[in-house]
Amino acid sequence: MSNETLQAVRGMNDILPDEAELWLWFEEEVRDWLHSYGYRNIRMPLVEPTALFKRAIGEVTDIVEKEMYSFEDALNGDHLTLRPEGTASCARAVLQHNLLYNAPQRLYYSGPMFRHERPQKGRYRQFHQVGVEALGFAGPDIDAEQILMCARLWSKLGLRDVTLQLNTLGDTASRHRHRAKLISYFEQHRDMLDADATRRLHSNPLRILDSKNPAMQELIAAAPRLADELEEDALRHFDEVQAMLRRHDVAFEINPSLVRGLDYYNRTVFEWVTASLGAQGTICAGGRYDGLVEQVGGKPAPATGFAMGVERLLALLQEDGMVLPKPEVDVYVVHQGELAGQLASKVAEQLRDDRLRVLLHCGGGSFKSQMKKADASGASVAVVIGDDEAQANEASVKPMQGGDQVRVSVQTLVATVNKLIK
Ligand code: HAM
Numbered sequence: 001m002s003n004e005t006l007q008a009v010r011g012m013n014d015i016l017p018d019e020a021e022l023w024l025w026f027e028e029e030v031r032d033w034l035h036s037y038g039y040r041n042i043r044m045p046l047v048e049p050t051a052l053f054k055r056a057i058g059e060v061t062d063i064v065e066k067e068m069y070s071f072e073d074a075l076n077g078d079h080l081t082l083r084p085e086g087t088a089s090c091a092r093a094v095l096q097h098n099l100l101y102n103a104p105q106r107l108y109y110s111g112p113m114f115r116h117e118r119p120q121k122g123r124y125r126q127f128h129q130v131g132v133e134a135l136g137f138a139g140p141d142i143d144a145e146q147i148l149m150c151a152r153l154w155s156k157l158g159l160r161d162v163t164l165q166l167n168t169l170g171d172t173a174s175r176h177r178h179r180a181k182l183i184s185y186f187e188q189h190r191d192m193l194d195a196d197a198t199r200r201l202h203s204n205p206l207r208i209l210d211s212k213n214p215a216m217q218e219l220i221a222a223a224p225r226l227a228d229e230l231e232e233d234a235l236r237h238f239d240e241v242q243a244m245l246r247r248h249d250v251a252f253e254i255n256p257s258l259v260r261g262l263d264y265y266n267r268t269v270f271e272w273v274t275a276s277l278g279a280q281g282t283i284c285a286g287g288r289y290d291g292l293v294e295q296v297g298g299k300p301a302p303a304t305g306f307a308m309g310v311e312r313l314l315a316l317l318q319e320d321g322m323v324l325p326k327p328e329v330d331v332y333v334v335h336q337g338e339l340a341g342q343l344a345s346k347v348a349e350q351l352r353d354d355r356l357r358v359l360l361h362c363g364g365g366s367f368k369s370q371m372k373k374a375d376a377s378g379a380s381v382a383v384v385i386g387d388d389e390a391q392a393n394e395a396s397v398k399p400m401q402g403g404d405q406v407r408v409s410v411q412t413l414v415a416t417v418n419k420l421i422k
Contacts, residue, residue, distance in 0.1 A: 057084070058264070070399055086133075087305055121315075123280050160320060177229045182206065328357060378399070383397055
């Protein structure tokens with residue numbers, strides 16, 4: 001067996017304690033924010049049947065074609081996939097447990113997602129999303145509310161330099177008309193298509209519009225526009241979303257080429273982008289997906305949602321100079337001798353009963369070296385127990401910021417420590 005040092009899988013990151021502090025803080029902020037809009041938590045498995053993502057996200061998308069971690073269960077041959085996103089799983093769960101048809105649902109989830117992309121700054125193979133889904137709502141009010149929610153979170157987190165891009169994809173009929181026109185347009189200019197575009201011509205011509213190939217930009221710019229095919233209902237829906245955003249002073253930019261990389265969207269789509277993170281500047285994205293519930297096997301139900309990329313958001317916060325104070329330790333318990341050790345561990349539990357944050361020294365060493373550790377821990381108070389104290393069922397308490405050491409009985413220790421901390 002080789003004994004070379006093992007590394008994490010490429011594109012999958014460890015989140016070390018200093019950084020995890022920021023994650024914990026962020027998760028708490030986000031939870032409060034979600035609850036203030038009445039969203040409830042749902043937790044789905046990380047692994048789903050591959051067929052779910054093929055059906056929901058679309059067979060001819062980058063995610064399904066080349067980015068999914070799919071495998072066959074060696075024990076029973078099932079075709080499984082590590083989830084590349086949460087919307088499909090959420091719709092599946094809501095259907096499976098019949099949550100939807102009695103009352104609409106406002107739901108959120110968070111956790112790792114997996115996509116086999118080329119790793120770079122802001123783009124990972126395991127990354128984390130907070131996903132927010134409202135199922136059973138048809139009107140433009142919920143689209144606008146979800147966008148407003150995002151705006152509120154950015155301001156709560158103190159994020160600057162985030163802008164909103166907005167578009168409408170219309171409904172099925174207009175998209176079919178547009179698709180047919182695109183196919184015929186690109187067929188007329190077949191000689192100008194690259195290999196990718198030729199492959200997608202009949203399966204997903206809309207994705208050709210996303211091509212970054214400079215040689216095709218002129219062709220793409222002159223292609224038939226979805227905006228010319230939109231029905232009145234979809235246009236009115238979009239107008240109302242915009243009017244609501246204006247009423248709340250949420251600035252946006254209409255971007256007609258915003259189509260999203262997942263096939264389930266219709267009507268409103270949006271992305272929040274920043275220029276501060278380089279190429280991976282989309283921190284949050286989503287939109288309406290009225291066809292998805294039916295596509296995964298349910299009765300039709302309107303829905304809309306979005307997901308933010310946690311790594312990108314935290315990178316932006318750090319870019320903006322965010323630093324968090326280290327978590328505080330209230331008490332460091334120093335002890336020497338067998339009896340003292342036993343009492344110290346009892347005393348530490350007693351202090352924790354009173355909700356204090358306590359580090360009990362482990363690993364022996366002289367009083368002097370233990371006191372150095374107490375100092376480095378940032379604790380406000382050291383509790384010192386030697387055999388002398390242990391025999392008398394007492395402990396010494398020393399304020400770390402200066403002040404006299406006092407010796408008290410174990411019964412009054414908690415009160416003494418609390419007084420010194422306050
Ligand atoms: P998405 O645009 O694929 O949408 O991903 C949402 C966000 O996840 C992106 O804007 C980005 O911040 C983050 N993200 C995506 N891929 C990566 C990656 N490889 N590394 C780091 N961050 C990444 C969805 O997933 C939809 N499910 C959103 C949605 C919810 N639509 C309706 N409901």
